[in-house]
Amino acid sequence: MSRIHPARWQTVEQLVDQFCESAQVPAIALQVLTSETTSHYRQGRQHINDQNGGLREDAIFLVASITKPIVVLGVLKLLEQGELLLNDRVKQFIPEFGCAGKHGITIRHLMTHTSGLPDMLPNNRELRSAQAPLSEFVRQICELAPDEPPGRIVQYQSTGIAILGELIQRITGKSTPQYLQEELFAPLKMHDTALGVPPEWESGASPKVNRIVEVRIPAELNIEPHWDWNSPYWRAFGAPWGGLFTTPADLGKLVHMLQQQGLAQQQRLFSSQTIQEATRDQLPAIPGLSETARQGKGWGLGWQIVTRAKSDYYGDLLSDQAFGHGGATGTVLWIDPEREAAAIILTTEPQEPQGRFLARLTNAIVAAIEV
Structure with missing residues (x-):
């Protein structure tokens, strides 16, 4: 059994506050799941030029490559x-x-x-x-x-x-x-999740699109006003490699399903064998792939296997069983079966290639988990 140590969790919140109040990261929302507790925290700005915070409780993030x-x-x-x-x-x-x-x-x-x-x-x-x-x-x-x-x-x-x-x-x-809406998001009751902004998010008295948090665009990518992650074009594009919009709470439902080996909402969404296959390292079994080629790397089916040589985004303290994925908009999701814990960290500060803010937050989160 695992749980969050209350005093150590304060360190996580202080780190989030530090990043946001210093404007190093415009906005952060996170959810940490252990076998006994679920902890949430958020801080920052809904829009880059907001002066006094204002990150909505129901904020929706573009999670980039967590889509994969x-x-x-x-x-x-x-x-x-x-x-x-x-x-x-x-x-x-x-x-x-x-x-x-x-x-x-x-x-x-x-x-x-x-x-x-x-x-x-x-x-x-x-x-x-x-x-x-x-x-x-x-x-x-x-x-x-x-x-x-x-x-x-x-x-x-x-x-x-x-x-x-x-x-x-x-x-x-x-x-x-x-397809994803019908086969994954609806069964998991991920009501604030979509691959690309659907037309219905644009309508109504309170359009859901207003809940999307603005990403800070690096100068080297700010080449065309309609090119960037915040543009109507890209929001509606629905890139299979990076166009998912969601919340920490919705991703928490997906994470819980993975932790339960395919079980969710009192129904079996995937077989346990499928989840085990997706989250184990596939590289040693691929013919023709030399040991040198896979050294320091690990990939399941879509999921990155966290290795000692791969601490980018994942910090330094996760176990050898951990897997997850990061996103270029400043996001990471990881699950550590050994610690019976998982974390979803969504930000609006692109952190390629090292993801230092995400890695530092992960270290603080892992340190706050008691097993």
Whole structure:
């Protein structure tokens, strides 16, 4: 059994206050789950130029790449239904993908970042500046040549997750946002979660879109007014690799389901075996991937396995069983089965590549957990 030590939790709150009051981080909202307690805290500004705090209790955050393992969960739902196998070649479902050296790329390769594809398209900025639709990104990814043959390197790749989103659409006939809403968010009662801002969030007497917290855009990314994370274009885009909007409370429901090995809301959403497979390191079993290539790295199916060599975003104190994912907008979610604990830390300060604010908060949170 685990719980939060009250006095040590004060250190976590003080650290959040320090980051926000010094304007190092505009806004922070977190939720920590242990087997006995759930703790919440929030601080900061709803909008970057707010002078006196004002972060809403029901604030909605763009969580960026935490989206990735959630899209993978959607594909794993199809696996449980007998629609596909992890070692199926992607071209079986998306024929135009099977060119330019991508013939051998499997669904497992995409889920474990071993496909050899680059992270982003070479003209990613140009496409976003032109407000290109997701379909154009997918079309160009299908024409792309990988940097290495599949199964040779571990290289983080948003392009592969985009293809998993297309895979969902080809098999189900539904868009990825619709499919995730029906298969994940609705059953989990994640009522403030969506992949891309849906039209209904824009309407009504109190539009839900007003609850979205503004992200502070780094100067190097502030190139076009409609390009950035806060733009109507990007909010509605629904990128499978980084377009999820949600709250700490909603993500807590997803985390609890994972901790319960697929059980949620008194129903079994996934088999326990599926969750175990998704959260164990897949890299040692991938043929052709050398020990050198996977040294210091760990990937489950969509989830990053926290290793001693990989403390970015995750701090220094999590156990060898921990897994999670971070996001470029300044977010991280981690689950540590050994400590029977998990944390969701959502901020609006992009923290690539080291995620120092997130790592420091994680260290303070882990130190406050008694097992």
